[in-house]
Amino acid sequence: MKNKSKLLVTSLALFLSANTYATSISLSVEEQRLTEQHKYDATLVNAKDLSDFAEQWLLVKDYTQAKQLLHTEGTRLWSEIKSQVKSHSRFDDRPLYWQRLAIKAHIKKQPLKFSETELASLLEVFENVSRGYADIDYRYNTAKQIFITGFDPFLLDKNIGQSNPSGLAAISLDGKVIELNGVKAEINAVIVPVRYEDFDNGEIESLLAPIYLGGNVDLVSTVSMGREHFDLERFPGKRRSVTAPDNLNVLSGGTKEAPIISKLAGETLSGDEFVEFSLPVTAMQKAKGKYQVIDNLKVVTLEKGELQPKLLAELDGQTAVSGGGGGYLSNEISYRSIRLQNQLGTKVPTGHIHTPRIKEFDNETNKAIVNQIEEMLKQAIAAI
Template sequence: MTKVLLASSLILSSFSGLGADLTVEEQRIEKATQAMPQVMAAFKGDIKAFEKKWKKANSYQQAKDLVLDYSSQLWRDAKKRITTANNFDDRELYWARLLSSKVMRSSTPKFAISDTERSALLALLENGSRGRTDLEYTQGTTKKILLTGFDPFLLDKNINQSNPSGVAALLLDGQVISYEGIDAEINTVMIPVRYEDFDKGMIEELLAPYYALNNVDMVVTVSMGRTDFDLERFPGKRRSVTAPDNANIVYGGTQTAPKISSLNGRPLPGNEFVEFSLPVAYMQKAQGPYKINDNHEVTTLEQTFSPGSLSALKSAIAVNGGGGGYLSNEISYRSIRLRNELNSSIPTGHIHTPRIAQFEPETEEKIVKQIKAMLEQSLPAL
């Protein structure tokens, strides 16, 4: 343990005295290193090697090539590590990404890098290490599934928090599943828990090509939720929680005054509620320790209830959708709204997983196995 803590401290020491403005997420690194040194040291060799190459980069193109290669490798290595170590731990990738972005923000390559160039390179790091540049279906399967998971969140409450949806994204990416003679390849992306990314259209940018071309067979967004699995039938349009995102931004919506989010500087368009199109009856056949609920419950300004159909919500103002009033609900709303706008036929919807306390690898293993079973059971309906 002492050796691991020392190794993590050495990573931190290389940033001391540089005085650069760090993000809120990067500022948590020191606390995280004290709380879970083994997690923070998981990619220490890769990060140190990247730092050396970053500082030696002689041009923007050289730095770009470096970040493209490194970020993609970070994603691949994180998937390999979680599989071979069998540790069901998504936190290593999350913190390795932040340690890497801290290198880029706190140190300077040999060429005169501009703020615009640095921001562009940081975006490349984000995309590559989240699986955005690895979205290729190469297995020739009958069906294709796109699945998203989330980073750990509420880290000021529990710095060592894990997220089962992130574990699922790492473990299921590139897998081929089969059921009743039908096979499907799964591709996954890791989504940040940041309001700004959503407001800038990250979800729409990610999903629009698939909906426009109808070239996958199911889009499933996943996040950590309640006691059992909830398939969220009626996502709502508005934000209504006082919980901060990972950048410590509180959007300002409340249960009595929910707020509409943005899309590229304008209010997010669309109806107050939308309805998912997942094959519920098939997915509920998946065996596992948790119930799989077809959750209809929503909250409007008038009441909390479980409508039988979308038409029952026609004149309502959304407070909580099926997925609540936070980004779990919003990724579902945005994906379904976009699907409908682009007249896509791709089944789309959200899975809320059982909640864990900080890090529970045995529980997360059960959760991921049951998600995989849900996807398998859905194949005949696609």
């Protein structure tokens, strides 16, 4: 058994270091990090599962078969990691992220007879399914329904071992039924990428529009990793202002001195400079745990610098530098979700939870964070 495991790890190392075929597709910046990741912790990619997929991929004969295989593999990966997390056999979001990238990299290195356009479509199928996008289904007859999103690990060039408790919360809570005072709620969750391009292409709007229009969900909360304690971000801002790159090492293009507005399907994103969340903040602050739950009012504007408005109207005429969630994608997913909710005219309470920040991977801290998010959502049930 030891020799077999050693062989699998060796095979993975050879795969990651091998020269690409002449007909292969260039690996993305995210996929190129697999080599460094393998040096850090080879167990974050399941070599056996990768090898099994590689064998099945070689048997593919046409586009339809390829699409079915990738849908099946994406479903298997999402389900397998959820099972590991829920059973606490491995309470870790990183295997989902790195296994997804390893499979995508293999497909690009072995494109078979597919064109780049076909491969892009196939990879999109796998990407979406492995993020839980195809698994949004409320299966239980509960009084309330909750939808949350988490994020991939990010800033990996600074720390290749980084985990993201927001993604872990999504994995852990997806499909879970929670209860407070006899009232039950089912949670559905997905994990979104840390990539400006996906946001500009409307991924958040495409994901959330059916949630709002379905008319059954009672609360939407986006979640990301943030500061020292939990922050409920009251006033998300419209603009990008950080110099931090996304996971493809693409810069936002904005700065604190010259924040920029993002795109939506090729057009400049419309909407007010600031929006306001509608989470049941008072109820959520009752959640017991290791951390404070802060109603964060802080924003930064070009005209007046840092402010702590009590009312959205106090920000009229101001230009957003950063909202409560900052000037990165954490703030932007909150802004886009609330903007969409307002546009569609729904009354679904919507807002953003910023979790405490962790360094690299911290199992006990991750558990404490996820448990307190669950407690916040339980407290929210009675107020929505």
